[in-house]
Amino acid sequence: MNNNQTLEERVKQFNGEALRLARKSKGLSREEVSYRADLHINSLASYERGDKDPTSFQLLKIAQVLGIDDLDQIFKQSKKEIYPFIQNRMDNSSTD
Numbered sequence: 001m002n003n004n005q006t007l008e009e010r011v012k013q014f015n016g017e018a019l020r021l022a023r024k025s026k027g028l029s030r031e032e033v034s035y036r037a038d039l040h041i042n043s044l045a046s047y048e049r050g051d052k053d054p055t056s057f058q059l060l061k062i063a064q065v066l067g068i069d070d071l072d073q074i075f076k077q078s079k080k081e082i083y084p085f086i087q088n089r090m091d092n093s094s095t096d
Helices: 007-011 016-025 030-036 041-049 056-066 079-093
Strands: none
Touching: 016 041, 016 056, 030 041, 030 056, 041 056
């Protein structure tokens, strides 16, 4: 994360598709993630679609549920950057 930006500023650069792909790579349903992150399922769905952005607190809770340590992984990136990250997560989770 850019050290000159606050988390709140970075949330504006949130990427819902990266979140959806990260969730799917973990084999988790929206129901599971929303329950574990204490969110309404419709909120999570709207974040994934890009209809609205989560608050920084919600984003941290979702990231914790998904085991995402580096929040840059779910900020605006091109698909070329997102898919290798997701593939790497899938490869690593199969060896756990």
